[in-house]
Amino acid sequence: MDRGRLVAFLAVLAITAGIVGISANDSESLNGFISFLTVFLTTVAIFAIFALGLNVQWGYTGIFNFGIVAFFMVGAYTSALVTKEPSSSEFVKYVGGLNLAEGLGPLNLHGLTGFVLGALAAAVVSGIVAFLIAIPALRLREDYLAIATIGVAEVLRRIAIEEEGLVNGTRGLTGIPRPLHDLVSPPDYKFIYLAIAVVVLVIIFIAIERGARSPWGRVLKAIREDELATAASGKNIFAFRMQAFVLGAMIMGIGGAVYSANQGSIVPDTFSHFFGTFIIWAMLMVGGSGSNRGAILGAYVVWGFWTLTGLVQPHLPAALEARTSYIRDLLIGLLIVVTLLLRPHGLMGEEKRVSLFAEQESKREAPQVGAPAAGPTEG
Amino acid sequence: MTVLEARDVVSGYGEVEILHGVSIKVEEGEIVTIIGPNGAGKSTLLKTVFGLLPCKRGAVFFDGENVTGHSPQALVRKGMSYVPQSDNVFPSLTVQENLEMGAFIRSDNYRAKIEEVLALFPDVVERRHTRAGKLSGGQRQMLALGRALMLEPRVLLLDEPSASLAPNMVQLVFAKIQDINRSGVSIVMVEQNARESLKLSHRGYVLAMGQNRLEGSGPSLLESEEVGRLYLGD
Amino acid sequence: MVRSLTRAAALIGWARREYGGLADKAGTVGLWLLIGLLLVVGVIDARQYLVTGIIVGSIIALGALGITLIFGILKFAHFAHGDMMMFGAYIALAALMGDGSIGPLSFGWGMIFAILLSMAVLAAGSVAIDRVVYRPLRQRGSGTVVLAIASLGVAIMLRAIMLLWWGPDQQLYVSGIHPARELPFDIMLKPDQIFIVATAVLLMATVYLLLFRTKMGKAMRAMSDNAELARVTGIDTEQVVMWTWMIGGALAAVAGILLGIQSNLKPELGFTLLLPLFAGAILGGLGSPQGALVGAMIVGISQEVFVGIDLPFPPFGVPGYKPAVAFGILILVLLVRPRGLFGKT
Numbered sequence: 001m002d003r004g005r006l007v008a009f010l011a012v013l014a015i016t017a018g019i020v021g022i023s024a025n026d027s028e029s030l031n032g033f034i035s036f037l038t039v040f041l042t043t044v045a046i047f048a049i050f051a052l053g054l055n056v057q058w059g060y061t062g063i064f065n066f067g068i069v070a071f072f073m074v075g076a077y078t079s080a081l082v083t084k085e086p087s088s089s090e091f092v093k094y095v096g097g098l099n100l101a102e103g104l105g106p107l108n109l110h111g112l113t114g115f116v117l118g119a120l121a122a123a124v125v126s127g128i129v130a131f132l133i134a135i136p137a138l139r140l141r142e143d144y145l146a147i148a149t150i151g152v153a154e155v156l157r158r159i160a161i162e163e164e165g166l167v168n169g170t171r172g173l174t175g176i177p178r179p180l181h182d183l184v185s186p187p188d189y190k191f192i193y194l195a196i197a198v199v200v201l202v203i204i205f206i207a208i209e210r211g212a213r214s215p216w217g218r219v220l221k222a223i224r225e226d227e228l229a230t231a232a233s234g235k236n237i238f239a240f241r242m243q244a245f246v247l248g249a250m251i252m253g254i255g256g257a258v259y260s261a262n263q264g265s266i267v268p269d270t271f272s273h274f275f276g277t278f279i280i281w282a283m284l285m286v287g288g289s290g291s292n293r294g295a296i297l298g299a300y301v302v303w304g305f306w307t308l309t310g311l312v313q314p315h316l317p318a319a320l321e322a323r324t325s326y327i328r329d330l331l332i333g334l335l336i337v338v339t340l341l342l343r344p345h346g347l348m349g350e351e352k353r354v355s356l357f358a359e360q361e362s363k364r365e366a367p368q369v370g371a372p373a374a375g376p377t378e379g
Numbered sequence: 380m381t382v383l384e385a386r387d388v389v390s391g392y393g394e395v396e397i398l399h400g401v402s403i404k405v406e407e408g409e410i411v412t413i414i415g416p417n418g419a420g421k422s423t424l425l426k427t428v429f430g431l432l433p434c435k436r437g438a439v440f441f442d443g444e445n446v447t448g449h450s451p452q453a454l455v456r457k458g459m460s461y462v463p464q465s466d467n468v469f470p471s472l473t474v475q476e477n478l479e480m481g482a483f484i485r486s487d488n489y490r491a492k493i494e495e496v497l498a499l500f501p502d503v504v505e506r507r508h509t510r511a512g513k514l515s516g517g518q519r520q521m522l523a524l525g526r527a528l529m530l531e532p533r534v535l536l537l538d539e540p541s542a543s544l545a546p547n548m549v550q551l552v553f554a555k556i557q558d559i560n561r562s563g564v565s566i567v568m569v570e571q572n573a574r575e576s577l578k579l580s581h582r583g584y585v586l587a588m589g590q591n592r593l594e595g596s597g598p599s600l601l602e603s604e605e606v607g608r609l610y611l612g613d
Numbered sequence: 614m615v616r617s618l619t620r621a622a623a624l625i626g627w628a629r630r631e632y633g634g635l636a637d638k639a640g641t642v643g644l645w646l647l648i649g650l651l652l653v654v655g656v657i658d659a660r661q662y663l664v665t666g667i668i669v670g671s672i673i674a675l676g677a678l679g680i681t682l683i684f685g686i687l688k689f690a691h692f693a694h695g696d697m698m699m700f701g702a703y704i705a706l707a708a709l710m711g712d713g714s715i716g717p718l719s720f721g722w723g724m725i726f727a728i729l730l731s732m733a734v735l736a737a738g739s740v741a742i743d744r745v746v747y748r749p750l751r752q753r754g755s756g757t758v759v760l761a762i763a764s765l766g767v768a769i770m771l772r773a774i775m776l777l778w779w780g781p782d783q784q785l786y787v788s789g790i791h792p793a794r795e796l797p798f799d800i801m802l803k804p805d806q807i808f809i810v811a812t813a814v815l816l817m818a819t820v821y822l823l824l825f826r827t828k829m830g831k832a833m834r835a836m837s838d839n840a841e842l843a844r845v846t847g848i849d850t851e852q853v854v855m856w857t858w859m860i861g862g863a864l865a866a867v868a869g870i871l872l873g874i875q876s877n878l879k880p881e882l883g884f885t886l887l888l889p890l891f892a893g894a895i896l897g898g899l900g901s902p903q904g905a906l907v908g909a910m911i912v913g914i915s916q917e918v919f920v921g922i923d924l925p926f927p928p929f930g931v932p933g934y935k936p937a938v939a940f941g942i943l944i945l946v947l948l949v950r951p952r953g954l955f956g957k958t
Binding site: 429431450451452455456461463466467468469470471472476477479480481483484526530 | 835
């Protein structure tokens with residue numbers, strides 16, 4: 001077994017053992033213990049969806065999106081607005097509230113259809129936002145797009161806060177319909193939702209894997225391996241990258257929809273750079289850029305690590321305890337840097353893929369210090 | 380005395396091997412020209428000698444010392460200078476500043492040297508405070524040569540000095556190269572313009588497909604039927 | 614749907630190619646006209662905001678200058694710059710000694726010491742970070758994308774350290790209210806603000822002298838032009854890199870401190886600062902120091918003036934939308950003249 005897989009296996013083992021062990025010890029009942037694990041896994045599944053979306057953008061296409069939280073937020077709010085009832089009170093103001101539940105009647109399947117429609121709407125709106133930013137930014141340089149995505153995240157968050165009538169400002173939206181909620185008693189709902197989240201994850205995973213093997217995916221691969229040759233053969237490189245970027249954004253939008261239906265309520269403050277962008281980058285870097293399995297693994301490992309340290313925290317002496325959360329933040333940043341330095345392709349990524357991006361860039365731009373000038377000029 | 384020697388050099392770009400064991404020798408005070416078809420490896424040889432490309436096998440000697448794989452900065456310190464084929468001046472720096480950069484590693488007062496070098500290129504001296512990006516192709520080439528002279532090198536490596544220049548400029552540049560040589564600088568020149576460059580060379584090498592093909596004095600190569608047929612367009 | 618997306622994108626690409634040259638000229642003219650209009654409106658109708666904008670612009674300028682130097686010489690977008698600014702502000706906070714104030718300023722001589730110390734710490738720290746993180750990646754041949762992601766990791770770590778040490782809450786250098794002075798033309802100005810602009814101008818002048826009058830500065834500009842040629846010429850490129858980080862770090866420290874004097878300190882602000890910083894640097898043309906100064910000024914002034922103008926629709930009049938103005942400028946530049954005002958083609 002290659003070293004990466006071994007480390008991955010051990011990491012998963014250690015984290016799982018730690019989480020199970022400590023939470024079992026701390027839980028007051030079997031029920032509490034199982035609830036805890038269920039919630040943990042649901043969060044992992046949601047993060048995995050975001051990581052998969054990022055993988056399409058970064059792992060498959062080499063676009064780096066530092067504003068993942070923008071699409072997360074757009075997806076969450078869109079699906080909420082589409083599935084909720086219209087505002088009934090003067091103090092709660094927002095647009096939309098299409099309340100698909102009412103309209104569909106029995107076809108709603110206890111909220112499931114509404115949920116699916118909400119997720120699709122989330123995907124579409126996220127895709128549109130991605131398309132709009134990509135037009136000015138993507139054709140230029142990837143770093144311009146990265147900055148633009150940071151900008152979109154900031155601006156959208158401000159709009160959500162300032163435009164009180166849009167999404168109820170800082171108070172946020174509550175009462176987001178949860179699919180299949182009336183089928184079971186509230187404490188048991190989390191098991192159903194875990195199943196829903198995992199199903200969505202699996203569907204997306206399969207779709208991406210299929211896409212990668214399709215003719216479209218093969219062109220993307222060709223662009224990665226030799227952009228010049230692919231461009232020469234007539235393929236519109238910009239169009240393909242645009243499509244990958246939009247597709248990744250749509251997946252992130254769906255992740256947002258899954259998140260908001262799980263929570264039942266969302267506020268602008270939820271969508272921080274740290275949990276919406278940074279942590280997902282760490283997940284993909286660690287798990288393996290370019291590998292869908294790696295994205296899911298990374299989500300498990302990083303969130304598992306996060307949860308594990310959270311479990312350990314109450315057991316620490318008081319002085320350490322207060323600041324432990326920020327030490328975790330530090331480790332997330334460290335993970336990204338260390339991964340890039342020691343194993344850029346992550347645990348499950350292919351070495352070839354990431355180094356290809358490195359080569360492509362040095363051919364595309366001005367010569368760097370230490371590297372030879374672009375190719376044989378005349379010979 | 381052999382001031383520069385490349386012995387059985389094997390090198391290339393990444394996985395691709397361009398030179399399969401090339402050797403050249405430059406005696407002090409000579410102008411040596413390297414000609415050959417496109418893709419022969421002429422520029423690659425120059426870059427390998429100057430440390431811009433890794434030398435996979437073989438060796439480079441400067442004044443008898445083995446300098447294989449030394450960095451460009453180290454070689455500049457030892458007395459070698461290199462002028463690339465294109466992008467060979469700093470466009471946003473003025474003419475004067477470009478020359479100052481040539482003297483970067485000098486810690487002494489190099490003002491006198493700047494005047495001396497500028498005097499060699501009268502066309503450029505009146506533009507000393509013009510940004511290099513605004514100069515014409517020929518003026519830029521002159522400036523590039525001047526920059527390389529700031530450290531009083533023993534050997535000057537020139538990659539296609541006449542490239543993309545108008546014919547009258549080509550004459551001027553080659554005349555300048557002769558002046559520089561007469562002042563004591565040995566010159567190794569890679570050229571596409573075989574005829575004109577051989578005219579002023581003491582010796583020449585013909586490279587093809589990454590290997591030595593022919594070698595001889597400038598005049599003899601000019602007269603050679605084979606060279607004439609293949610490379611001079613006779 | 615995929616196909617219509619492709620077609621739309623192709624159409625845009627075609628339009629760009631067909632009308633590119635014309636659009637570029639029109640874009641340039643339009644951009645300068647807008648800037649002129651902004652200043653005119655500012656002077657006539659929103660003088661107070663114009664003044665605040667100049668102050669904010671000077672702060673952004675110091676940061677944008679660092680970003681543009683790092684981009685020009687090291688060839689990557691430094692996403693840790695905002696957090697570095699914040700970090701500099703916090704170092705000064707920690708180093709602030711002594712009460713009292715210099716004349717009408719809100720702080721005493723201790724602040725001057727704190728500024729110098731913070732500059733030194735950040736200069737050294739930036740070089741250290743380069744040695745540990747960016748240089749190994751450079752030597753491996755890593756491209757601009759990998760370096761940018763690494764800088765994201767560094768940004769996260771800096772933010773975490775700030776949170777660890779100083780906590781998440783907002784901090785001020787000095788509490789209490791310091792009155793503004795009234796000046797002609799209906800402008801109110803605090804002495805602190807004069808200090809901010811004066812310091813910023815002093816630093817900009819110093820950097821200018823460095824870049825245009827010293828050997829190292831010229832080497833930096835040379836390397837920004839053509840790194841390969843710089844190597845060939847014999848310039849010690851690693852030394853240039855070191856100086857770039859020192860200058861960039863020191864400028865970031867001062868920018869952060871001045872921002873702290875102008876408003877407050879908060880670890881979370883760091884990342885969001887990237888938006889106006891990059892907007893200014895890109896507007897001016899990435900890689901051009903004079904561009905960074907002009908671009909940052911325009912961003913700063915625009916942010917304040919737009920928010921000051923009293924029109925009933927957003928973003929006018931809503932302070933929360935200042936980042937939206939910076940974002941708008943960014944997108945406008947990317948659409949209309951991507952190389953910025955002073956950028957090289």
